[in-house]
Amino acid sequence: MKYLITGGAGFIGSSLANKLVDNGHEVTVIDDLSMGKKENLDTEKVYFIKGDIRDNELMEQVFEKTQFDYVFLLAAIASVADSIQRPIETHEVNLDANLNILKLIKEKQNDIKRVVFASSAAVYGDEPTLPKKENSQIKPLSPYAIDKFASEQFVLLYNNLYGVPASAVRFFNVYGMNQNPESPYSGVLSIITDKFKQKLAGKDAVFNVYGDGNQERDFVFIEDVIQALMLVSESQESRGNVYNVGTGKATSLNKIISIYNDYFKSSLEVRYLPARDGDIRYSASDINKLKSIGFIPKYTVESGIRLYLKNEIY
Ligand code: NAD
Ligand code: UD1
Numbered sequence: 001m002k003y004l005i006t007g008g009a010g011f012i013g014s015s016l017a018n019k020l021v022d023n024g025h026e027v028t029v030i031d032d033l034s035m036g037k038k039e040n041l042d043t044e045k046v047y048f049i050k051g052d053i054r055d056n057e058l059m060e061q062v063f064e065k066t067q068f069d070y071v072f073l074l075a076a077i078a079s080v081a082d083s084i085q086r087p088i089e090t091h092e093v094n095l096d097a098n099l100n101i102l103k104l105i106k107e108k109q110n111d112i113k114r115v116v117f118a119s120s121a122a123v124y125g126d127e128p129t130l131p132k133k134e135n136s137q138i139k140p141l142s143p144y145a146i147d148k149f150a151s152e153q154f155v156l157l158y159n160n161l162y163g164v165p166a167s168a169v170r171f172f173n174v175y176g177m178n179q180n181p182e183s184p185y186s187g188v189l190s191i192i193t194d195k196f197k198q199k200l201a202g203k204d205a206v207f208n209v210y211g212d213g214n215q216e217r218d219f220v221f222i223e224d225v226i227q228a229l230m231l232v233s234e235s236q237e238s239r240g241n242v243y244n245v246g247t248g249k250a251t252s253l254n255k256i257i258s259i260y261n262d263y264f265k266s267s268l269e270v271r272y273l274p275a276r277d278g279d280i281r282y283s284a285s286d287i288n289k290l291k292s293i294g295f296i297p298k299y300t301v302e303s304g305i306r307l308y309l310k311n312e313i314y
């Protein structure tokens with residue numbers, strides 16, 4: 001099968017791309033390398049295009065050259081906090097570029113089997129009812145969440161109005177190998193892992209907790225996320241639908257820090273700072289809808305973190 005993955009040099013996209021080429025598929029990745037890295041990819045097998053999804057001419061060429069079976073729309077400026085700093089720029093990537101891609105798919109990709117868009121649990125905001133079901137109230141608290149919800153709805157609309165087969169997933173907090181810790185806005189587990197790397201190398205390492213550390217997230221391991229993406233893209237029932245991707249269980253940041261401390265038998269220095277604007281306090285998924293198409297989460301937060309650290313550190 002022929003796959004296109006936008007943002008495919010990033011954390012989730014590269015894990016998906018490498019898995020697909022291992023299974024014998026042809027994979028094209030387009031990524032501007034703003035957060036992703038070419039080294040994440042098996043470039044002997046993956047066809048890599050360095051480019052910006054906002055570049056309409058380039059996107060047109062990509063869709064003219066190849067008829068894809070599956071398109072995964074993963075390119076985004078993936079940070080909630082960054083979108084609050086740069087709402088216009090993040091909007092252009094997180095919504096406008098995706099809308100243009102949908103238009104091109106409708107015009108140029110006649111045999112496409114499925115488009116899958118990566119939306120986010122951030123769309124639910126802080127309405128207190130937990131766990132979040134797909135039909136829970138939507139209450140976006142950041143430009144990122146608004147753009148994710150709008151893109152997701154456009155994707156489903158293209159399915160319903162124009163017959164472009166499409167689905168969306170709302171990822172909760174994904175972690176695992178190749179998540180880039182370099183930005184202050186990177187995923188929190190990649191930052192904690194990086195701090196431990198520095199500490200083990202004998203450097204001073206202080207981890208900043210924004211808020212009191214009692215905020216909770218549904219942390220889901222990358223391997224389970226790949227399982228979910230394969231199921232959603234291949235199921236017939238999932239067409240025109242949106243699915244939560246999580247574990248169904250939330251963990252506080254303070255608990256995560258203690259899991260790391262136990263693993264390394266050593267305590268990370270922690271500094272508590274004021275909470276970030278737009279930050280969500282509690283987030284947890286209901287994954288019964290995803291389970292109904294065959295999803296079985298294989299990792300708890302403890303077993304996922306163990307495997308992550310074994311691969312990244314020791
Ligand atoms: P990531 O930052 O590692 O991957 C996104 C990729 O998109 C990066 O490689 C980046 O270089 C690329 N990119 C950014 N702007 C681009 C542009 N203009 N043109 C081309 N490429 C561009 O993030 P990730 O964690 O792999 O997330 C993948 C997707 O899943 C994103 O859409 C993100 O919003 C969504 N998501 C992630 C999480 C999570 O916990 N990691 C949760 C919810 C949703
Ligand atoms: C994350 C994803 C976002 C996704 C959302 C879905 C990233 C960068 N963000 O956002 O794409 O849509 O999950 O649920 O992958 N924190 C600290 N110290 C730090 C960094 C973060 O205390 O150094 C705190 C944050 O304030 C927040 C929590 O840790 O309370 C999680 O932060 P982060 O990993 O950025 O994730 P989300 O904002 O939940």
